[in-house]
Amino acid sequence: MTEVKPSETASTGILGWIERTGNKLPDPVFLFFGLILFLMAISVVASLAGLSAAHPVEIDDATGQAKILAAQSLFSPENIQRLWVEMPKTFTHFHPLGYVLVVMLGAGVAERAGLFGSAMRAGVANAPKLLLTPLVVLVGMLGNLAADAAYVVLIPLAGIIFHAAGRHPIAGIAAAFAGVSGGFSANLFPGQLDALLFGITEAAVETVFGDYSSNIAGNWFFIVAMTFIFLPVIWYVTDRIIEPRLGAFDPSKAGSAAADDTAQGALSADERKGLRWAGLAVLAVVALWLFFTFGPGTPLIDESASAEARLNPFYQSLVGGFLVLFLFAGWAYGKAAGTIGDHRDLVKMMSESMADLAYYLVLAFAAAHFVAMFAWSNLGLILAVHGADFLQTSGLPAWALLAGIILFTGVLNLFVGSASAKWALLAPVLVPMLMLLGISPEMATAAYRVGDGATNIITPLMVYFPLILIFCQRWQKDFGLGSLAATMLPYSIGLMVAGLAMAIGWVVLDLPLGPGASVFIDIPSSAAATTTTG
Template identity: 35%
Template sequence: MTAKDTDTIDAGQRLPRIVRAMGVIERAGNALPHPFWLFWVLAAILAVASAVLAGLDVSVVSPDNGRTVAVQNLLSGDGLAMATSTMIDNFAAFPPMATIVVVIMGVAVAERSGFLAALMRVSVSRVPASWVVFAVAFAGTASHVASAAAYIILVPLGGLAFRAVGRSPILGVVVAYTSIASGYDASPIPTPNDAIFAGITTAAARIVSPDAYVSPVSNWFFNIASSLVLAIVITLVTRFLLSKRPDLDPDPDAELEDIATLQLSARERSAMRLAGAALLVAVIALTALVLPESSPLRGEGGSIVESPLLDGIAAVVAFLFGIVGIVYGTRTGTITKPADVPALMVEGLKQMAPVLVLFFAIAQFLAYFDWTHVGDVLSVKAAELLETSGLPIVVVFLLVLALLTVVNILVTSGSAMWSIAAPVLVPMLLLVDVPAETTQALFRIADSGSTAITPMSPYFVMALGFLQRYRKNAGIGTLASYTLPLAVTMTCAWTLLFLLWWALGIPLGPGAPVR
């Protein structure tokens, strides 16, 4: 029996176990309600818990100001009055709300004009064969600026890029999907998710520190390094493990797309050059405005870290995306008149409608959590437990990471999971001197790592559809068996990077110390 035969048998024996495990995960996840209803269920549980704790006169001393904070009963008259009278204000004041809307309007222009799709195509088509894995992997981590469109655009392009250099298109689909899914929160370019997470983290931090603020670029430096490290890890695992699998050839009768679709037309290339020039001019102009110490975009004492520029970074990002989108679309013809620009923004906001509906439920839950002071009690008690346990903070990080990774398999919505976890984890770790930005960076790893292996993600099913173009009998277990080695290795490498970052004390982003 040859080594190849042995590999085939081993893969066949592993596959049923993977299929069974994925089936268990899928059934458990399907038993959960929609995230919108999940937050109302959590609100009901919170209401009952607050009534019990208030009846027991549970309270803690706030380490922020030394005052005694007692649990308030959400089912009392005051609680019902609060819930009724503040519902609209809770939604309107939800930190990510305005930020995400502004960012999406700019990103929508860049996406709907065709600029982001062209950028992804050119990023994977002009590389030597030896660099194609890294190029697709890095493009995957950087593609999140296009949100869900990243999956639709880059996953099939990954298959085309690999086939264009004589490699398996199956491997290309797997690499593209896993780099997007398990590297979702590692984008070197600020994304809409950064704004959402920063808003939720800010709200959670204010439970114990009323003046806390976490900016959308608070993890930017860490994200840049993460995207490079993950792309390297994907390249190594693909080269030394996945590429040695014996089942990488597409079906003989598979319908193969035209490789020429990777190439840009002359007009698209011209539009890309013009858009790049416009972006360069905009960045230079912005830099010239910020450079003088007396610049109105700087803060007190000429500070850039605490300045109007960083306070309005979401608007700046939206403006830059809008500029490149308008220039590109005007040259290619996707934008023919000024009225097309707001129309593209509207199209982008339509995609955000499900998120905005979810935000309404999240905003109410977080407001109730804050009003009842259950979060204060949990955070202070958990922090005291951590201090008395004597556990090294690194061990605490690993325990938090393991817990969130398991939860992410079932609750694949990052904003939903962070909205549940942040009100406890952020204050708890703040009380043991771990900055909110650091807890958010830890969450990014858990929110991404296991995404590529869970069938609860709608994009897992989408990727399976792309895989089935090349292998018709591919199933959930097939895709999971490809993505599992990548996802596990990426999570481990990303965790090691975080721990190294923490040990060296490198800032996570502008004005965001790691400890």
């Protein structure tokens, strides 16, 4: 592989500016700590200025009017005491933490046993040449359930498969990268990302409206539609724009590692047996959940609840359901393929998956305190109320507001790569604000997901961007950072346009986002009062 010198990567123009500016940002963990210090200072100023708003749901018993909440200084004795006394509770009660840890206990086993890697290889290994691109893209989007495995297994494999089919290997890498990262939220099933994002959404709602249970399937229909809308976009860009631009593949320009990669595509007999066993395990878990839902006693259906809430236990059980699904499928695959010997190997894999989350735990600690302290200061509610007031007087329709959020998220993603970090920053203000305008938390989350995915593939600050560059340089030694960014830019534009059109259409047609999740909600009963209080 040819080393890319700093002078070559520090490109000019907008990409160079993005790279230089983004590199000056601190690690997301310290970004949150810095924001906490800034929040504390702002809370003092807001408190002294008497900033206030009417609570959207709480009523003052004495006046019968909406309860007025004033900005609170985070340096007040009460908040200082709360910070230190409740620190363990603030961290452990951060909703995304539990969701992610539970799902990853199972997903870590499936990944380490080799299930995810073999499933992705099987999905594209014998693809007809005509359908090679869409199959690579589809497997890439479904591979999001496998988290990091999709990047390190499917993307280099796509280059090998394209080369074997007589096509340019970098076109395969680009298509797979666009599917895995550009279509980051697209999928046929909810997964780890849904657990993570809706955990943050739940915390954001509770800062203003009290107890709220998120629905991990709240974007299910939306992400399925994303899959089928994004797939032809990436297919078209790959076959009609990128591959013709790349021209014929020149083997003389390939790095030495490319030849070594060509033998990694075929599945062994044990791996094929493992996939069959994993498939049976998946069917068994699905059957078990159907039994829990429709069997005697219907434990996952609340028969006493209203029609809209009857399935809430089922939705809330899906986090545990994915744990069981990944765990048993991974175990079944590992036993058949020989990657898991006994229960000790299983426990070791679960332990290693928790070790991989070490950085996330540190990030979650910082994000949890930022979200909690934002709530203590009342600034989240006040900003949401006055932001909703401004947007309401602007006369902008709901689709225009959400389109603006998508575009803003896409720009922010160029500088802050972590999906969870960005949503933890945005959700405490955006989610309550949109709720006060009658837009559901599920729709706010869906809009964020569209913007977050579209620009993943063009920012050098994306954590896997250098790895993708290395994969490309195996096939073309002089392929640099600017080459990769230029290759992925048409995908980014196409996905952003398609995502915007889809989100706008979804709002205009008022389609359901998932089981029990709609675009619009009833504005909280006291919200009318909030738009007139300053």
